Amino acid sequence: MSQSIAANPDRLLPADPGTRSIARDLLQRVQDLPIISPHGHVDAAVIEHNTPFPDPAALLVSPDHYVTRLIHASGVPLDRVRGTKAAAEPDSRAVWHEFCKAWPLFEGTASGYWLRTQFDSVFGLRQEIGAETADSSYDAISAKLLEPGFRPRQLFKDFNIEVLATTDDPMDDLASHKAIAQDPTFHGRVLPTFRPDAYLNITHPEWRSNVDRLIAAAGDGGTGYAGYLTALENRRRYFVEHGAVSADHGVRTPATLKLDDGAAAKLFDRARSGQATPQDRDDFEAHMMYQMARMSVEDGLVMTIHPGSYRNHHEPTFNAYGADTGHDIPFAVNYTEAIRPLLQDFGTAKDFHLVLFTLDETVFSRELAPLAGFYPSVYLGAPWWFLDAPDAMLRFRSAVTETAGFSRSSGFIDDTRAFCSIPARHDASRRIEASFLARLVAEHRVSEERAHELIVDIVDGSPRRVFKL
Structure with a gap:
């Protein structure tokens, strides 16, 4: 049996032999x-x-919308690779067969890699994945x-994970x-991340009930907008006390807006009464991004923003299968202008x-790099989601x-739900950084000695520095 291309030590490294040799040395510097x-x-x-x-199938296929979306695009109904809201997932082996038949579709994709x-x-x-090996690979x-x-605990050690941040509801x-933090047998850090989207986005179907629950539990007896802000501040403080280092925000746009308390309170009241307009939605979310920044300045949580996704683009699919289903x-x-x-x-x-992320590559050089090149607070989030492929x-x-x-x-961000994919994703990032630096060395734009220092800082120093680890 021929060696899998996944075992090739030069995968993702430059094709040019001289540049590849430089990249190998750089990769070796950070591989472990x-x-x-x-x-x-x-x-x-x-x-x-x-x-x-x-x-x-339940581990690698059904929950991964990267995988199921492309299978669905080939004409396979989603209910053959994942469950609907009303029904359980189909037979696991049958799902695996659908995946194996579709495996050729993943050539060249980040998911395939x-x-x-x-x-x-x-x-x-x-063995290579394919329709003819579906049963043997499943077994x-x-x-x-x-x-x-x-x-998980042994793999946490085997994968050489030192810090793993999760994403958590404010409540x-x-x-x-x-x-985990109190377990003397566990060596590593598992940190919570404050993710308040469902408490800031007034169009979220559970926004009002979420806000009522939040104020009742953490508002210190306050009511209305004032109680709401107090409750958010208190819950952020609770996260900090339990090891959190960042607050993450999945917003529609990166818009920010500074309102006085009176105007913000009126917006908040309209939203709670169900009278908010689409403009109110945008204004309130933008204002709350400003408030989240204010709170981060006060409590020290790193603020990450990742906008620009039209969530649940296909309404019939959302109604049948729910969110995070590939559209x-x-x-x-x-x-x-938005973040100013x-x-x-x-x-x-x-x-x-x-830390600013984007799904729009056109803003990398035009907007994000100049912002990070001036403001001491701004860092460039790693390529995210559809952009976290090698090219x-x-x-x-x-x-x-x-x-x-x-x-x-920021250093690499794997943004994954798939625990077993973590080492593969970080390995890919390290190979890409080695490849890019190797080209600069080969073109005599960076010395090889300096490139070795840079790649260690990119892989290890940057995430520690940016996320205050």
Whole structure:
């Protein structure tokens, strides 16, 4: 059997032999550094309870909208690869068969690269995925999942993860995080992240009930808009006390707006009474981004913003299958004007860190790099979501480095729900950074000695510095 391309030591490195040699040395410098993952979606309870992983399809296919969206685009109904709101997931082996038949569709995609790497390095799968190997690959992965050592805590150690941040509802009691932090047998950090989208976006179907619950639990007896702000501040403080280092915001646009308390209170009251207009929605979310920045200046939480996604683009699919089912579609954003109200007051505030992400590549060189190249608070979020593929990561480096250098970036963000994909994603990022720096060395734009210092800082120093680790 021929060696899997996922095992090739030169994968993702430059094709030119001389540049590749430089990249190999750079990669070797960082290949064994611990993984710092300051933003992701793994459930802390899985780590706390050391929960066994489910079957191959439930682990690798059904919950991954990267995977199911492309299978659906080929004409396969989603109910054949994931469950609907009204029905349980289909038979796991049947889902795996659909995935294996669709495997050729993933050539050249980021998902295909990560999955192939997982199959080889995590699961030890030595056969190519395909329709004819569906049953044998399913059985091989299932057997691996049953091994006593193949549990989250052991893999946390095997993957060399030092820090793993989760994403958490503001009202979460963070019991799992507390239990992990107090467990002397666990070596590593699992940190909560404050994610208040469902409490800031007044169009969220549960916004009013969320806000009522929030104020009642944490408003210190306050009511209305004042009680709402107090409650958010208190819950942020609770997260800080339980190890949180950042607050994450998935907003429609990067707009920010500074309103006086009276105007903001009127907006808030209209929203609670169900009388808010679309403009009210935009204004309130923009104002709350300003308020979140103010709170970050006060409590020290790093503020991350990732806008520009049209959520649940296909309403019939959302109604049948719910959110995060593959049809969140990017749209163009404007950062320069949108973020200015926030930066006027907080852009030079001491110890304020603001990490800006985008799904719109056109703003990398035009807007984000110049912003990060001036404001001490602004850092460039790593290529995210549809942009976290090898070529897109190289485009990111090419677009921003000439203006902002290397020191203004966040380090790699894997943003994954798939625990077993974490090492594959970080390995891909390290290979891309080595490739980009190797080209600069080969073109005599950076010395090789300096490139070795830079890649260590990009991989290890930047995430520690930006996320205050």
